[in-house]
Amino acid sequence: MSALTAVDRRNRWLVALAFLVGLVATVGSIYYSEVRYFVPCELCWYQRYWMYPQVILLGLALLRNDWNIKLYALPLSLVGIATSVYHLLEQNFPGIFARACKSAVPCSIEYIPSFPIPAQALVAFVIITVALLLVRRKS
Amino acid sequence: MSNDRSALLLAVAWLVALLATLYSQYTLQIQSLLPCTWCWYQWVLLYPQAIILGVATWRGDYGIRHYALPFNFIGIAVGLYTLSQPGCTTNPACVVALVALVVITLCLAMVKPKTLTG
Numbered sequence: 737m738s739a740l741t742a743v744d745r746r747n748r749w750l751v752a753l754a755f756l757v758g759l760v761a762t763v764g765s766i767y768y769s770e771v772r773y774f775v776p777c778e779l780c781w782y783q784r785y786w787m788y789p790q791v792i793l794l795g796l797a798l799l800r801n802d803w804n805i806k807l808y809a810l811p812l813s814l815v816g817i818a819t820s821v822y823h824l825l826e827q828n829f830p831g832i833f834a835r836a837c838k839s840a841v842p843c844s845i846e847y848i849p850s851f852p853i854p855a856q857a858l859v860a861f862v863i864i865t866v867a868l869l870l871v872r873r874k875s
Numbered sequence: 876m877s878n879d880r881s882a883l884l885l886a887v888a889w890l891v892a893l894l895a896t897l898y899s900q901y902t903l904q905i906q907s908l909l910p911c912t913w914c915w916y917q918w919v920l921l922y923p924q925a926i927i928l929g930v931a932t933w934r935g936d937y938g939i940r941h942y943a944l945p946f947n948f949i950g951i952a953v954g955l956y957t958l959s960q961p962g963c964t965t966n967p968a969c970v971v972a973l974v975a976l977v978v979i980t981l982c983l984a985m986v987k988p989k990t991l992t993g
Contacts, residue, residue: 778903781915782922789923789946796942807934808927808942815926838903 740801747803747871751794754809754867758790761860765853774847778839779823783857786816790864806868813865820858827852881937881986888943888982889928895975896925899968913957914969920950921972924979940983947980 740748765784768774776784790809797805823843826833830844837843846852899918902908910918924946931939954973957963964970 776915781918785919785922788919789927792945792949793927793942796945800941802938804936805942808930808939811926811930812923838907838909840909 743872744801744803748798748801750867750871751798751803751805754864755791755794755798757860757863757867758787758794761787761857762791764856768847768853772847774853775841776839777841777843777845778837779819779826779843780853781839782819783816783823783854783861786812786819787857787860803871803873806871806873810865810868813861813868816861817858817865820854820861823854824852824858827854878987882932882935884982884986885928885935885937885939886932888979888986889925889932891975891978891982892921892924892928895968895972896922898971899966902966902968908966908968910966910969911957911960911963913953913960914963914966914972917950917953917957917969917972920946920953921976928979937986940986944980944983947976947983950976951980 762784765776765780765787769776789812793805793809793812797803797809822833826837826843827846848856896918899910899921903910924943927939927943927946930936931943951973954969954976957969958973
């Protein structure tokens with residue numbers, strides 16, 4: 737492999753940060769549902785759908801020094817931000833979207849009121865998004 | 876010639892991912908069929924591909940298979956396990972998702988890898 741440029745090294749740090757945040761969020765969510773038995777609601781699942789793939793995408797990109805990955809990971813994290821915000825609104829203003837939640841538990845349920853899980857997800861999505869926005873693709 | 880073929884295969888893979896995703900939403904939102912837990916996990920490997928393969932189709936990025944194939948391998952493994960679990964075939968979208976992941980795998984396996992630069 738050719739020597740990494742300064743931009744490559746900067747990108748590596750940023751993608752590694754995004755990868756670690758995605759990994760912690762993924763492992764944390766599995767811990768919540770499979771160890772603590774917090775049953776995920778429908779919107780919780782959708783947030784997982786935009787978080788879990790980050791681990792695979794960003795992990796592989798790190799191995800390959802492929803910074804074009806931001807074109808693929810960024811849309812997922814942006815949809816993730818929208819989903820988390822939607823979930824937080826639904827929790828704080830129940831019924832504003834007039835939509836029943838299609839899961840075994842209602843989407844208004846919160847297992848950790850002091851730091852709601854969708855807020856945790858939002859923080860993770862925002863960090864991943866900012867890190868990926870700072871990644872510079874090759875010109 | 877072979878590029879045309881790869882472009883078509885990639886577009887088909889994306890459409891299959893998109894249709895399977897939309898169908899799962901139809902069973903959920905319209906038919907109100909609740910999937911089992913393993914089915915939810917299986918969809919983790921499907922939904923992102925509706926976006927990722929769409930971006931790749933738009934860019935003509937055949938190198939996406941390096942990223943998308945692992946999703947399908949994991950998804951097929953989860954899907955096969957899902958079939959063996961009680962109550963997991965109530966929602967037909969679980970089986971449809973598994974078939975979709977297999978079709979996407981076949982399409983991507985035939986795409987000639989050529990990574991875009993820039």
